[in-house]
Amino acid sequence: MKSLILEKTKIENNSLNSTWESLKVFSSSNCELGEGPLWSAATHSLFWVDILSKRLYKKEVETGDEFYWSLPVAASSIAADSISKNSFWLLTETHLCLFHVQSGKFDFVYPLNLEKGYRTNDGVVGPDGRYWFGTMLWSPKPGKGEIFSIGKMGDIRKEKSSVAIPNTFCWINQNELLVSDSLEQICYRLDKSTRHSQVFIDKKGHQGTPDGGAIDRNGNIWVAVWGEGRVVCYNPDGVMKNEIKLPVSQPSSCCFGGKGLSTLFITTAKEGLIDDGSQSYALSGLVFMINLDDTGAVVETFDGLKDDC
Numbered sequence: 001m002k003s004l005i006l007e008k009t010k011i012e013n014n015s016l017n018s019t020w021e022s023l024k025v026f027s028s029s030n031c032e033l034g035e036g037p038l039w040s041a042a043t044h045s046l047f048w049v050d051i052l053s054k055r056l057y058k059k060e061v062e063t064g065d066e067f068y069w070s071l072p073v074a075a076s077s078i079a080a081d082s083i084s085k086n087s088f089w090l091l092t093e094t095h096l097c098l099f100h101v102q103s104g105k106f107d108f109v110y111p112l113n114l115e116k117g118y119r120t121n122d123g124v125v126g127p128d129g130r131y132w133f134g135t136m137l138w139s140p141k142p143g144k145g146e147i148f149s150i151g152k153m154g155d156i157r158k159e160k161s162s163v164a165i166p167n168t169f170c171w172i173n174q175n176e177l178l179v180s181d182s183l184e185q186i187c188y189r190l191d192k193s194t195r196h197s198q199v200f201i202d203k204k205g206h207q208g209t210p211d212g213g214a215i216d217r218n219g220n221i222w223v224a225v226w227g228e229g230r231v232v233c234y235n236p237d238g239v240m241k242n243e244i245k246l247p248v249s250q251p252s253s254c255c256f257g258g259k260g261l262s263t264l265f266i267t268t269a270k271e272g273l274i275d276d277g278s279q280s281y282a283l284s285g286l287v288f289m290i291n292l293d294d295t296g297a298v299v300e301t302f303d304g305l306k307d308d309c
Contacts, residue, residue: 001108002107002108003105003106003108004072005105006069006070006071006072006099006104006105006106007069007070007104008104009067009068010065010066010067011029011066011068022290022291023244023245023246023247023288023289024288024289024290025283025286025287025288025289026059026286026287026288026289027046027057027059027066027286028286029057029066029068029285029286030270030285031048031050031053031055031057031267031268031269031285031286032051032052032053032270032271032285033050033051033052033053033252033269033270033271034048034049034253034268034269034285034286034287035048035049035050035051035076035077035122035253035267035269036048036075036076036077036078036091036122036212036267037078037212037253037254037255037257037265037267037287038079038088038255038299039255039256039261039265039296040080040088041257041261042080042085043085043086043101044060044062045058045059045061046058046059046061046255046257046287047078048265048267048287049071049076049077051075051076051119052074054070054071054072054073054075055068055070055071056068056071056075056078056090056099058101059287071090071106073092073094073097074092074119075090075092075093075097076091076092076119076121076122076123076133077090077091077120077121077122077123077124077133077169078091079091079124079131079299079301079302080299080301081098081301081302081303081304082301082302082303084100086101086102087099087100088101089302089304091120091123091133092112092120093114093118093119093120094108094111094114095109095110095112096109096110096131096150096304097109098304098306109154109304109305110150110154110156110304112150113156114135117137117138117139118135118136118137118145119136119137120134120135120136121133121134121135121136121145121165121167122167122168122169122212122253123169124169124170124171124300125299125300125301125302126171126177126192126300127171127174127300128149128192129152129300129302130150130157131149131150131302132147132149133149133150133166133169134146134147134148134163134165134166134167134179135147135148136163136164136165136166137164140165140183141164142164143161143162143163143164144164145162145164145165145166145181146158146159146160146161146162146163146166147159147160147163147179147190152302152304152305153305154305159195160190160197163181164182164183164184165180165181165182165183166179166180166182167179167180167181167210167211167212168180168187168210168211168212168213168223169212170213170214170215170221171215172221175191175192176190176191176192177189177192178213178221180209180223182209182211182226183209184204185202185204185205185206185208185209185210186201186202186203186204186210187199187201187210188200201223201234201238203225206228207227207228208225208226208227208230209226209227210223210224210225210226211223211224211225211226211251211253212224212252212267213253213254214256214264214297215296215297216233216294216295217261217294217297219235219236220233220234220236220241220294221233221234221235222254222264224251224252224253224254224267226251226269227249229245229246229247229250229251229280230243230244230245230246230251231244231246231251231254231266244264244266246268246288247279248268248280248283249273249280249284250268250269250272250273251266251267251268252267253266253267254266254267255299256295256296256297258289258291260295261296261297261298262291262292262293262294262295262296263290263291264289264290264292264296265288266289266290267287268283268284268286268287268288269284269285270284270285
């Protein structure tokens with residue numbers, strides 16, 4: 001198993017104090033494509049990645065200290081390890097990797113063997129203990145992506161084909177996974193047992209498309225709507241309940257965290273935008289936060305093999 005030691009870089013305090021009603025800037029580190037936010041209750045920190053800049057970020061809520069690691073490969077999703085509070089699984093374009101925060105050790109554990117021109121995108125650990133994830137072309141084309149799952153022994157199983165930009169990856173019950181095709185502008189309910197899918201959110205003909213999401217403890221789904229500058233809350237039947245408007249157009253994902261899992265953290269992206277000198281452009285790529293009355297559901301962890309694999 002190949003391993004590297006990554007150097008940690010501390011980010012000097014560059015926080016913005018901007019607020020929009022109850023929405024605040026959490027991190028002003030500028031991401032080209034911020035994604036994969038994950039709250040670590042054990043370390044009171046938020047982790048996220050910049051896919052295009054190949055960086056992993058961490059910000060500690062209590063101290064305000066923020067760091068990043070330059071990665072050897074592009075990562076798109078993060079899962080906490082089931083045993084070690086300081087180890088995290090990173091889904092990358094080549095492997096499912098294990099990163100040890102304290103030592104900086106980066107283990108290339110499970111090879112994914114993707115075809116040339118492909119990368120991973122969104123992902124989440126399911127109630128079955130498997131890490132479910134999507135693949136896509138670096139230059140997306142209709143139907144040219146797939147959904148896989150990987151088990152703790154490294155066995156990979158194809159779950160669904162013909163998904164151009166797989167996103168959202170929220171388990172709404174033990175058997176159904178919400179998966180969006182962001183190119184098609186549709187979010188589906190995917191039945192794990194039958195592989196049958198049915199439309200949950202249809203944004204065809206609209207400006208935005210469903211991207212990453214998070215589940216609250218009442219079973220509601222909070223979805224970042226890329227292109228519309230908002231995070232929308234839907235009930236389990238797909239009926240809109242609430243929305244959070246953002247000062248940027250491209251929210252990419254969200255997760256619950258903070259005390260009592262009552263804070264929603266929202267990653268955003270600058271990818272593809274033109275610098276028009278606007279505040280919206282300047283704020284694009286930052287991470288936002290908002291305190292809610294709703295609280296998040298606990299996210300599954302991954303019990304993968306360690307150094308003895």
